[in-house]
Amino acid sequence: MILKIKKLQKDAQIPSYQSEEASGFDLHSIENIILKPGERKLIRTGIAFEIEYGYEIQIRPRSGLAFKYGITVLNTPGTIDSDYRGEIKVLLINHSNQSFEIKKGDRIAQAIVTPIIQAKIVEVKELSNTKRGNKGFKLRLGALQPFYHIFDNQ
Numbered sequence: 001m002i003l004k005i006k007k008l009q010k011d012a013q014i015p016s017y018q019s020e021e022a023s024g025f026d027l028h029s030i031e032n033i034i035l036k037p038g039e040r041k042l043i044r045t046g047i048a049f050e051i052e053y054g055y056e057i058q059i060r061p062r063s064g065l066a067f068k069y070g071i072t073v074l075n076t077p078g079t080i081d082s083d084y085r086g087e088i089k090v091l092l093i094n095h096s097n098q099s100f101e102i103k104k105g106d107r108i109a110q111a112i113v114t115p116i117i118q119a120k121i122v123e124v125k126e127l128s129n130t131k132r133g134n135k136g137f138k139l140r141l142g143a144l145q146p147f148y149h150i151f152d153n154q
Contacts, residue, residue: 001113003057004050008087012046013105024060024110027090033102040074040093043108051082051113058112059090065108070096073109080111 005014013028030046051057059078065071074093090109094100102108 001052001055003052003113006048006050007046008048009046011104014047015111024112026062026107027059027088027109027111029102029104029106029108031102032104035071035092035094035100035102037094037097037099040091042089043092043102045088045090045108047088048085049080049088050085051080053082054115055082056080056114056116058114059088059109060112062107062110069098069100070094071100077112 007014009030012030015025015027017025027045027047030044033041033043035041049057057080059073059080060076061072071092071094074091078091080088088111092102092108
């Protein structure tokens with residue numbers, strides 16, 4: 001798989017894998033930004049991709065930023081489709097209670113190339129039965145008791 005990358009800004013950084021077996025490559029900010037507590041912003045990278053048909057790129061948080069500073073990708077994983085040719089921007093959010101400074105050149109997220117399969121979508125009147133059926137989230141009612149009390153008093 002060949003990923004073609006175009007610099008949209010002369011000082012944008014072409015991403016690279018940080019180790020021989022890394023699954024993702026780091027994306028770098030092209031701007032200086034202050035991300036206030038609870039704030040979310042689109043961070044520009046100054047690059048665009050040409051992704052081969054049959055692949056996508058997923059944008060994921062960097063674990064160090066998430067653990068140390070509470071900075072993460074809001075719509076994780078973000079998807080970049082193979083037919084998109086615009087600038088790559090990363091939607092970051094600050095979950096901490098302190099402002100966080102992003103400097104030009106900082107690594108802000110990682111990108112993973114993944115193969116995709118497009119399903120043939122067919123509308124049907126009925127779905128086959130399974131043992132699980134429509135049972136989804138397993139919710140323990142005991143865990144919600146404090147919340148029931150709040151709503152009962154209103």
